[in-house]
Amino acid sequence: MKAAMLRSVLKRSCSTTVPSASHVMRRGFSSESSPERKVAVLGAAGGIGQPLALLMKLNPLVSKLSLYDIAGTPGVAADISHINTRSEVAGFMGEDQLGQALEGSDIVIIPAGVPRKPGMTRDDLFNINAGIVKSLCTAISKYCPNALVNMISNPVNSTVPIAAEIFKKAGTYDEKKLFGVTTLDVVRAKTFYAGKAKVNVAGVNVPVVGGHAGITILPLFSQATPRANLADEEIKALTKRTQDGGTEVVEAKAGKGSATLSMAYAGAIFADACLKGLNGVPDVVECSFVQSTVTELPFFASKVRLGKNGVEEVLGLGPLSDYEQQGLEALKPELKSSIEKGIKFANQS
Numbered sequence: 001m002k003a004a005m006l007r008s009v010l011k012r013s014c015s016t017t018v019p020s021a022s023h024v025m026r027r028g029f030s031s032e033s034s035p036e037r038k039v040a041v042l043g044a045a046g047g048i049g050q051p052l053a054l055l056m057k058l059n060p061l062v063s064k065l066s067l068y069d070i071a072g073t074p075g076v077a078a079d080i081s082h083i084n085t086r087s088e089v090a091g092f093m094g095e096d097q098l099g100q101a102l103e104g105s106d107i108v109i110i111p112a113g114v115p116r117k118p119g120m121t122r123d124d125l126f127n128i129n130a131g132i133v134k135s136l137c138t139a140i141s142k143y144c145p146n147a148l149v150n151m152i153s154n155p156v157n158s159t160v161p162i163a164a165e166i167f168k169k170a171g172t173y174d175e176k177k178l179f180g181v182t183t184l185d186v187v188r189a190k191t192f193y194a195g196k197a198k199v200n201v202a203g204v205n206v207p208v209v210g211g212h213a214g215i216t217i218l219p220l221f222s223q224a225t226p227r228a229n230l231a232d233e234e235i236k237a238l239t240k241r242t243q244d245g246g247t248e249v250v251e252a253k254a255g256k257g258s259a260t261l262s263m264a265y266a267g268a269i270f271a272d273a274c275l276k277g278l279n280g281v282p283d284v285v286e287c288s289f290v291q292s293t294v295t296e297l298p299f300f301a302s303k304v305r306l307g308k309n310g311v312e313e314v315l316g317l318g319p320l321s322d323y324e325q326q327g328l329e330a331l332k333p334e335l336k337s338s339i340e341k342g343i344k345f346a347n348q349s
Ligand SMILES: NC(=O)C1=CN([C@@H]2O[C@H](COP(=O)(O)OP(=O)(O)OC[C@H]3O[C@@H](n4cnc5c(N)ncnc54)[C@H](O)[C@@H]3O)[C@@H](O)[C@H]2O)C=CC1
Pocket: 042, 043, 044, 045, 046, 047, 048, 049, 068, 069, 070, 071, 111, 112, 113, 114, 115, 116, 125, 129, 132, 135, 136, 151, 152, 153, 154, 155, 156, 181, 182, 183, 184, 185, 212, 257, 258, 259, 260, 263
């Protein structure tokens, strides 16, 4: 799988600028035209980590791929390192190798932590994952304080505020460089909308705003393109399915974890957008859960323009339908309390 195939994979879902195949080949495989970029994946031996590491190995914008986990990384790294693409792969295992894994990273992607089982909410993961995220972010502030951080570990509505507080305490916080990865919500909204509207999914765009849990996930189908005349009941059903997408997978996996493959795809799309932004590609826009003034809440997911320093601009919500406006008001109390829970944890422990 070389650049042309990767490009077609990325083009299917990405709302970002997608260069031509020859451009990707030039930018991706020539170290003269494409800058050196180190990407670290923390939790790289896990259900998301492994396919995500594979997809990052296929990304020609990556020159070094650093795979870290508390167990299992030597095997994953050896396996992936045989793939004949640009990046050099190194595996790191255990806390004493975390510094080496992180040093020099441009982007750190974090899918470390426990996943849900049926009957659990994402918030039920807080007790274990908050501590994991805290220790990983403490190391990031020490070893690669300028890296863009792509937070996948749940509950994202709390883990992103935890990361922000840890970075603040270390004096390294830059709000432009911290992202909660909500791309899977966008991927799902696009897929479900295309199915209902009977349009080609490759051309669909749907912004998803708010947060990443239940009703805090707010897809804006009134802004979906191409436009389709869906009935109110159909929009409600699409909204509910997008909000419950994670639970749909958790139940189907029946105790064997949550979304891993679609999440790896979404994580790779988002990291690719960050890399393009760092490399100066113009008009790279993705939805992400970031520090925000779009609402009164300190963190909020909306469209974000990515640039050489991370967030270049947090874009507004645009016109909302009455239904979306109600959804926005309804999500605020839950999102606020999840954000506050994260901030409190980081400052207590
Ligand atoms: N943001 C999103 O849209 C999504 C987030 N998730 C979340 O991603 C997380 C990971 O999910 P899976 O990969 O399915 O779980 P998994 O259990 O398959 O893998 C997690 C990996 O993290 C590793 N790990 C645990 N503690 C660590 C530490 N201190 N440092 C480094 N690695 C550590 C484990 O060894 C394991 O390999 C979960 O919290 C899940 O809820 C899952 C799907 C979508």
